[in-house]
Amino acid sequence: MRTGIRILDDKIGEIPGNVAVLLSTSPGIDPAPFGINIMDAALKNNLKCVYVVNNKPASAVRMEAKTMGLDLSRYEKNNSLRIVDAFSGYIGIHSDEKYVVENPFNPKNILDEIEKIQKNDILFMDSVSSYIDMKESPKGLLEIIKTLKKKMTVFSLFSAWEYEQKIIKEIKTGFDAVLVIKPVEEVTIVRQFLFPEKIGWKKIEKFAVPVKVLKPGGVKVYFPKILVTGPYNAGKSSTVKALSTGAVSVDRMGTTVALDHGYMDYKGFAADIYGTPGQESFDPILQYLADEAVAVILVVDSAKPETFIRAKEMLSKTKAYGLPIVVAANKQDLRNALSIDAIKKKLALPRDVPVCPTVAIEKKGVEKLLDELTERLMR
Ligand SMILES: Nc1nc2c(ncn2[C@@H]2O[C@H](COP(=O)(O)OP(=O)(O)OP(=O)(O)O)[C@@H](O)[C@H]2O)c(=O)[nH]1
Numbered sequence: 001m002r003t004g005i006r007i008l009d010d011k012i013g014e015i016p017g018n019v020a021v022l023l024s025t026s027p028g029i030d031p032a033p034f035g036i037n038i039m040d041a042a043l044k045n046n047l048k049c050v051y052v053v054n055n056k057p058a059s060a061v062r063m064e065a066k067t068m069g070l071d072l073s074r075y076e077k078n079n080s081l082r083i084v085d086a087f088s089g090y091i092g093i094h095s096d097e098k099y100v101v102e103n104p105f106n107p108k109n110i111l112d113e114i115e116k117i118q119k120n121d122i123l124f125m126d127s128v129s130s131y132i133d134m135k136e137s138p139k140g141l142l143e144i145i146k147t148l149k150k151k152m153t154v155f156s157l158f159s160a161w162e163y164e165q166k167i168i169k170e171i172k173t174g175f176d177a178v179l180v181i182k183p184v185e186e187v188t189i190v191r192q193f194l195f196p197e198k199i200g201w202k203k204i205e206k207f208a209v210p211v212k213v214l215k216p217g218g219v220k221v222y223f224p225k226i227l228v229t230g231p232y233n234a235g236k237s238s239t240v241k242a243l244s245t246g247a248v249s250v251d252r253m254g255t256t257v258a259l260d261h262g263y264m265d266y267k268g269f270a271a272d273i274y275g276t277p278g279q280e281s282f283d284p285i286l287q288y289l290a291d292e293a294v295a296v297i298l299v300v301d302s303a304k305p306e307t308f309i310r311a312k313e314m315l316s317k318t319k320a321y322g323l324p325i326v327v328a329a330n331k332q333d334l335r336n337a338l339s340i341d342a343i344k345k346k347l348a349l350p351r352d353v354p355v356c357p358t359v360a361i362e363k364k365g366v367e368k369l370l371d372e373l374t375e376r377l378m379r
């Protein structure tokens with residue numbers, strides 16, 4: 001199985017069977033959307049899943065999935081997903097669910113209920129924290145996870161409130177892998193990152209994946225700012241539109257006077273895209289628009305090589321050097337458009353900067369552009 005989260009999957013590879021993975025989030029970040037998203041990826045892959053929930057009604061799990069735009073009902077209908085209610089018994093209310101643990105205080109009962117269900121590939125346990133809140137020690141739960149992982153892969157969700165370090169350590173030791181999601185404060189915004197703290201089956205370098213839970217949309221690898229810049233009239237606004245699922249431009253008489261904004265959703269990546277004006281009179285605002293950009297798309301008019309100097313000047317003004325850059329050699333449909341090789345030569349950017357042919361107004365070439373861009377962002 002894979003988590004369905006880009007970059008993470010590329011780095012950690014397939015998750016082997018019979019391992020236990022802890023998904024640990026900082027206080028204030030609900031691990032459930034991440035668990036549900038990973039489960040949805042597994043279900044789409046025809047794996048059989050069990051979701052044991054002890055901290056909210058089973059219906060809340062379905063609802064949470066729904067807000068992310070994921071529909072669990074068809075998997076429940078064909079029995080590839082079973083949600084086990086270990087919550088109602090905990091707070092002492094009646095449950096109409098098909099799978100119920102009457103007395104979840106004894107972890108053995110949870111185990112029995114799961115074992116009643118024939119053939120499962122993956123178990124989701126939501127959540128370890130509620131179990132500790134109820135029992136004070138994770139011991140019983142860790143025991144049953146050990147038993148369960150002999151038969152299936154186990155994902156446990158854990159909201160790491162201010163427990164004693166000793167308890168947190170004890171929990172982590174019980175897992176083959178630990179994925180951590182925590183907020184990272186930047187200058188003006190707080191972003192969430194996913195860090196693999198430990199991957200028992202593979203040696204990996206340290207890395208972090210920027211993530212965001214979109215409702216709808218689910219868990220996406222999220223980049224807050226991709227900048228689209230380039231000379232006047234090169235096709236920046238058209239490129240932002242072509243890349244986006246929805247875009248607005250602040251244009252006057254056909255030229256951009258403030259900025260373009262679009263939202264991209266592509267192969268598990270999401271990003272906000274900002275386009276700059278091209279006219280020199282707006283140069284003073286370029287640096288502000290470029291603040292905190294994580295990558296740059298430079299749009300040039302393939303038929304106007306005389307503007308390439310200006311294009312490079314804009315890269316300097318937006319302090320793009322050092323960030324991943326891809327070039328859109330736009331207006332390739334024009335009769336006098338230069339070839340990609342000629343543009344590469346004339347632009348003379350570093351050799352690893354890709355130059356992609358595009359016709360923005362026809363959305364041609366933008367997929368290739370996005371592939372090049374996301375590949376660079378993954379690095
Ligand atoms: N033939 C052709 N025309 C294009 C293409 N892309 C954009 N255009 C046209 O070029 C003109 C400028 O496009 P915009 O997208 O507004 O360019 P811009 O870079 O945002 O312009 P400024 O914001 O004024 O700097 C418009 O008339 C577009 O229709 C293309 O690929 N081929």
Ligand SMILES: [Mg+2]
Pocket residue numbers: 236237238255256260275276277278
């Ligand atoms: Mg524009």
